[in-house]
Amino acid sequence: MVAFSSSAKKPDAILPAGKLGRMTVEQMYARFLASDASCNGRFFTGVLTTSIYCLPSCRARKPRRENVRFFPNVEAARQAGLRPCRKCHPDDFARGADPVLAQIETLAAEMRARPGDFTDVKAVVKRSGYGATRLFELFRQHYHATPADFLLHARLAAAKERLRHTDDGVADVAFAVGFDSLSAFHVNFKRLNGLTPAAYRGLGNTNSFTLKLPAGYPLPYLRRTLGRDPQSVSERLVGDTYTAGVWLDGFPAVLTLHMDATCVQAEVEPASRLPLGSNTARKVDLHEAHALVVGLLGLTQDPAPFVRQARTLGFVRLVEGRPELRISQTHSVFDGLVWSILGQQITFGFACMLKRRLTELAGVRVRSDLFAPSRPTSIAALQEGDLLRIQFSRQKADYLSNIARLITTGKLDLEALPRMSATGAERTLLAIRGLGPWSVNYILMRSLGFLDCLPLGDTGVTSGLQALYALKHRPDRAETLRLLTPFSPYRSLATAHLWQLNQPAP
Ligand SMILES: [Zn+2]
Numbered sequence: 001m002v003a004f005s006s007s008a009k010k011p012d013a014i015l016p017a018g019k020l021g022r023m024t025v026e027q028m029y030a031r032f033l034a035s036d037a038s039c040n041g042r043f044f045t046g047v048l049t050t051s052i053y054c055l056p057s058c059r060a061r062k063p064r065r066e067n068v069r070f071f072p073n074v075e076a077a078r079q080a081g082l083r084p085c086r087k088c089h090p091d092d093f094a095r096g097a098d099p100v101l102a103q104i105e106t107l108a109a110e111m112r113a114r115p116g117d118f119t120d121v122k123a124v125v126k127r128s129g130y131g132a133t134r135l136f137e138l139f140r141q142h143y144h145a146t147p148a149d150f151l152l153h154a155r156l157a158a159a160k161e162r163l164r165h166t167d168d169g170v171a172d173v174a175f176a177v178g179f180d181s182l183s184a185f186h187v188n189f190k191r192l193n194g195l196t197p198a199a200y201r202g203l204g205n206t207n208s209f210t211l212k213l214p215a216g217y218p219l220p221y222l223r224r225t226l227g228r229d230p231q232s233v234s235e236r237l238v239g240d241t242y243t244a245g246v247w248l249d250g251f252p253a254v255l256t257l258h259m260d261a262t263c264v265q266a267e268v269e270p271a272s273r274l275p276l277g278s279n280t281a282r283k284v285d286l287h288e289a290h291a292l293v294v295g296l297l298g299l300t301q302d303p304a305p306f307v308r309q310a311r312t313l314g315f316v317r318l319v320e321g322r323p324e325l326r327i328s329q330t331h332s333v334f335d336g337l338v339w340s341i342l343g344q345q346i347t348f349g350f351a352c353m354l355k356r357r358l359t360e361l362a363g364v365r366v367r368s369d370l371f372a373p374s375r376p377t378s379i380a381a382l383q384e385g386d387l388l389r390i391q392f393s394r395q396k397a398d399y400l401s402n403i404a405r406l407i408t409t410g411k412l413d414l415e416a417l418p419r420m421s422a423t424g425a426e427r428t429l430l431a432i433r434g435l436g437p438w439s440v441n442y443i444l445m446r447s448l449g450f451l452d453c454l455p456l457g458d459t460g461v462t463s464g465l466q467a468l469y470a471l472k473h474r475p476d477r478a479e480t481l482r483l484l485t486p487f488s489p490y491r492s493l494a495t496a497h498l499w500q501l502n503q504p505a506p
Contacts, residue, residue, distance in 0.1 A: 023042070023043065025070060028043055028045070028056070028070050029065055029068060029070075031056050032045050032056045032062065032068065033062055035056070035057050035058065035059055036056055036057065037055075037056070037057035039056040039057070040055045040056055040057050040093055041093065041094075042056070043056065043070050043071065043072060044056075044070070044071045044072075044073065044074055044076075044077050044090055044094075045058070045068055045069070045070055045071075046068070046069045046070070046071055046077050046080060046082045047063045047067055047068055047069075047082075048067045048068075048069065049063060049067045050063070051081065051082050051083060052082060052083060052084070052085045053071065053074065053077035053078075053082040053083070053084060053085065053090055054085040054087075054088050054090055055085075055088045055089075055090045055093055057088065058085055058087060058088035059087065059088070060085060060087050060088070073094065074090055074091055074094040074427075075423075077090075078426075078430070078437055079454070079456075079481060080477075080478075081437060081456060081457070081477050083430060083436055083437065084430055084431060086433075089431070091427040091430060091431060092431075094427070095424075095427060100138065101142060101421065101423055101424070103128070103129075104128075104138050104139070104142050104143075104421065105142070105420075105421050105424065107124070107127060107128050108143065108150065108154075108421065110127070111124065111150065111151055111154045112154045112157065112158070112419075115151060115154040115155040115158050115177050115178045116155075116158075116175075116176050116177050116178040117178075118151055118178060119178065119180070120151075121147050121148045121151065124147045124151060125147070135147060140452070140488075140489045141423070142421040142422060142423045142424075143421055143422060143450075144422050144450045144451045144452040144453075144489055144492075145451070145489075149302070151178075152188060153192075153300070155177040155178050155179060156177075156188060156189060156192060156193070158176075158177040159173050159174065159177045159185070159189065159197065160193075160200060160287075162176065162177070163197055163200050163201040164200075164201070164204065164287055170182075170185075170197045170198060170201075173185075173197065174197075185197070190212065191214065191299075192294075192299055192300050192302075193211075193290070193294060193299065193300075194211030194212050194213070194264070194293075194294060194297070194299050195209065195210070195211055195212065195290075200287075200290070203285070203286040203287050203289075203290055204285050204286075204287065205285070206284075206286055207267060207268055207269070207284060207286070208265065208266060208267040208268070208286075209265075209266055209286055209289075209290060210263050210264070210265045210266070211263060211264045211265075211266070211290075211293060211294070211297065211299070212262065212263050213261070213262055213263055213264065213297070214299075214324055215324075216323065216324045217261070217297075217324050218321075218322040218324050218325050219240075219259060219260075219261055220505075220506035221322055221325055221500065221506055222259070222296075222297065222328060223237060223240070223259075223506065224506045225328045226242050226296075226328070229352045229355070230352075231349075231352045231353060231355075231356045232352070232355070232356060232359075233356050233359050233360060233363075233369075233370065233371050234359050234363060234370065234371045234372065234373045236369075236370070240258065240259045240260060241256065241257065241258055241259075242256070242257040242259065243255070243256050243257075243370065244331065244370075245271075245363070245364070245366040245367070245370045245371045245372035245373065246289075246292060246331055246372060247331075247332065247372055247373075247375065248268065248270075248284075248286075248288045248289050248292070249285065249288055251270055251271065252270075252271040252364045252366045252372035253268050253269060253270045253271055253284075253289075253366065253372070254268070254269045254271065254366050254367055254370060255267070255268055255289060255292070255293075256268075256269075257293065257296075264293065264297065266286075266289060266290075266293050268284060268286055268289045270284055271364070271366040271367075271372065292331055292332075295328075295329030295330075295331075295449070296328055296329060296331070297326070297328070298326025298327050298328055298329065299326070300449065301326045301327065301449065301451065301493070303323065303324055303325060303326055303493060304323075305490065306319075306451075306487070306490035306493040306494070307319050307323045309486075309487070309490065310487070310494070310497075313486050315468065315486075317468070317501075318468055318494070318497045318498070318501065319497055321505055322497070322500065325493070325496055325497060325500070326493075326496065327445060327446060327449070327492055327493065327495075327496045328446075329446060329447060329449060330446050330447045331373070332373075332414075332447070333414050333417055333418065333443070333447045333448065334375065334376060334407070334414060335373055335447070336442070336443045336446050336447030336448075337403055337435075337443060337447070338355070338358070338373075338374070338379075338400065339351075339355065339442075340435065340438075340439035340440075340442045340443055341396060341399050341400050341403070341434055341435075341439065342354045342355055342358070342396065342400075344396070344434075344436075344438075344439065353391070354390070354391065354392060354396075357390035357391070358374055358379075358387075358390065358392075359371045359373050359374060361374070361382070361386060361390060362374035362375075362378040362379050362381075362382060363378070364378075376403075376404045376407040376408050376414075377404075377408055379400060379401065379404035380401065380404040380405050380407075380408045382401065384397050384398075384401065387400065387401070395434075396434075398433075398434070399433060399434025399435075400434075402432075402433050402434065403432060403434065403435075406432065412428070412432065417429075417448060418448055418449075422444055422448075422450045422452075422453075425444060425448055425450075426440055426441075426444060429443060429444075437456060437457070438455055438456065438457045438458060441453040441454055441455040441456070442455055442458075444492075445492040445495065450492060451489065451490050451491075451492045451493060452488055452489040452490060452491045452492060453491060453492045453495070454481065454484060454491055455495055456477050456480055456481060457477060457480075458495070460495075460498065460499045461480065461484075461495055461498050461499070462474050462475055462480055463502055464497075464498025464499060464500075464501040464502060465480060465483045465484070465498060467501050467502055468483075468498065468501060469483060
């Protein structure tokens with residue numbers, strides 16, 4: 001069970017004090033008191049009492065010297081548990097002042113648009129203008145992946161588009177997106193999508209499909225994740241059958257998964273055709289359903305490099321019995337957002353109750369006993385009183401309504417998030433009221449699939465680390481950060497294992 005604690009507590013330890021660049025701490029504090037805009041970008045200031053970080057030019061009330069810390073960049077401030085000021089918007093400034101990130105994002109967009117132009121990683125390095133080592137660092141930092149992994153996923157995504165929207169032969173598709181052998185295309189496609197390219201193409205006109213699971217896939221752990229909310233009215237696990245109300249291409253539907261050790265069979269029934277029992281199942285386009293199930297199973301994540309790293313470091317116990325464990329993705333990014341707000345600072349059981357009541361209030365009934373979850377439009381249409389009546393706190397009601405409105409008015413583009421860099425997505429989400437560092441990392445990890453996230457303050461992670469390192473005390477934020485560092489760039493996967501460490505094997 002994941003526990004929640006997203007409140008920005010006082011950071012325990014920040015940068016080594018003294019100097020940052022050429023300025024001393026005293027000089028920086030003086031420039032900060034003077035709201036000196038010429039120092040913007042040279043350092044950022046953090047205030048321990050409010051847990052907020054600012055530009056030196058910020059006009060907000062100036063805190064006392066002993067409560068101020070200085071950071072070289074916004075990432076360092078966030079890692080210390082601080083969040084951006086809403087008056088001076090340090091992240092907006094940092095984004096504009098981050099030409100390296102902009103270059104990497106442009107390169108990533110090119111790789112996605114035209115993966116066939118990059119014959120191999122050398123071609124990526126050449127195009128980037130950086131040295132190989134620096135480029136690897138930048139991809140790890142901003143995309144939580146190596147350039148080779150990023151290129152492979154870009155190729156497969158482009159191949160799926162072609163299979164779906166053109167009549168090109170499978171071999172033509174493979175070569176067009178940059179594979180130099182048809183067998184490499186088949187092997188990778190199947191491994192990360194659970195079916196062959198031809199079967200993927202066939203998803204356009206069917207009502208069921210079967211995905212092959214990797215050898216050793218830890219189905220009992222997936223079952224634990226899928227069945228962890230016994231109160232849910234939008235998903236249900238009975239034995240090895242999982243049923244969920246979902247949204248596909250904007251329409252409600254019932255998704256049923258029959259799981260066994262080697263494969264998962266998925267069936268989709270559009271809600272408009274319900275009640276079930278009418279036996280003339282209409283064929284529908286299941287590409288979106290396929291993406292949802294692949295996410296649920298975590299198939300696009302490759303756990304092998306992480307497991308090798310953990311074993312090499314001597315953490316055999318962390319991965320023992322579940323080397324193929326992945327991070328099951330939420331049905332949608334919006335579902336992840338809603339859960340990250342509902343779950344803040346309350347018990348798991350109470351969060352589940354709020355979710356059930358919200359679904360009953362604003363979801364869509366797809367079957368007598370099943371709902372498709374609430375969507376931004378239905379939540380934006382609720383009044384504050386509607387949410388207070390189902391036991392939302394005023395603050396949670398405000399956070400949730402605000403996010404729903406940001407989406408319905410186009411200020412937050414949910415479809416753009418999965419294409420952003422981790423850094424870009426993190427900055428976008430942190431600027432939203434109600435999303436602190438824990439919530440944002442939770443969404444990056446569980447809804448956007450980034451592999452090196454840091455859910456600092458997550459009690460499941462801290463108690464997992466306490467057990468792994470046999471500590472007598474619970475690690476604080478600074479220590480959590482330090483103890484997780486050896487698992488970079490796979491800290492999300494480490495988190496998935498840490499969540500399991502104090503529980504009996506399923
Ligand atoms: Zn400020």
